[in-house]
Amino acid sequence: MIRDARVLQADFVPQEVVHRDPEANQLSNALEPITRDEPAETAFLFGPSGTGKTCLAKFIVERLRREVIDIEHQYVNCWQNYTRFRTIYRILEGIGQTLDVHRQSTPKDELLERLRQYDGPPYVVVLDEVDQLEDMDVLYDLYTLPNISMVLIANREEELFARIDERLSSRLMNTTRIRFDKYGLNELVGILQARVDRGLTADAIGRSQLERIADAAAGDARVAIGILRNAAQRAERDGTDQITSAAITDSIPEARSEVQQRTVETLTPHQQQLYEIITNHGSITPGDLYEMYREQVDDPKTKRTMRNYLTKMCQYNLIVAEGQNRGRTYRPVSVS
DNA sequence: ATTCCACGGGAAAGCATGGACC
């Protein structure tokens, strides 16, 4: 029943983007000067997760690449590349300039200098999760570079600009800012339908079932596609050629925990141990948590390090911290 | 009102890693 599994992957970029026409036009306009060999406006994409920011950015850049024969582009996820060095390194990677870059021979600004001297075709850089950068000055550095156009993606506008100093924010005044709202039910159904058409056999799933998925996803397209994928795999495993309502019901919690499970796997053993204690306990105070951790592990890390781990896990949406100071407890984020 | 103390998180020093160079 699955004809093309790629279509059901979360990071798949479709041929046509549905329900994002105004946003697509704005982004196109921002990048349009490139077609005339002029520097593009910096574009900001804001909105909650699963609203198509990343997808649209990739889509537009790809389309631009087809229209203008000669542009370079690179996608950088700042969650994974959150240091100044890694960010710039990845950008250099996009133009194949890293071959002879060694850490030693790169005192501070050598990398940047190399980018500055870049003299090729227009270069579009998409910086995703840009609010995860530990040092926002990178943006300033990149902004001063000729020949490089930026598309910046973040969840919340206010939080991002709170971390940018005036030096930069004044320059970013006349940028294109595009907001993405959560998808409505019908929009999500449309997105799912498009994937179904390309990825599944005909009649594999009906409209009302797509609505159920869309409803459960609460405006988040990534979750919706995850549920669809899970249900399709389930049906395939069972050897049926239709996705049943029961399969969908079962897939809803599983798709959510799938995301979580994948995140947990990226944690170190120590972090996983902490996470396990928290999930087993439901809700626990930092003192007790450290006490249990210390007993269960040989060679335990410091309290301070545990705190680093905990903040990291909070950012990853694995756990939630409730209360301040004395009254603080940690609990797992519920999957329901 | 004052002191106490668990907690959070910033800053900087310490340590391990890994590539480049001789």
Next chain:
DNA sequence: GGTCCATGCTTTCCCGTGGAAT
């Protein structure tokens, strides 16, 4: 082999906060 050196991760030190105990 040995040595630099920049990086990331951990630890040490420390201070601010705000509720609880005195």
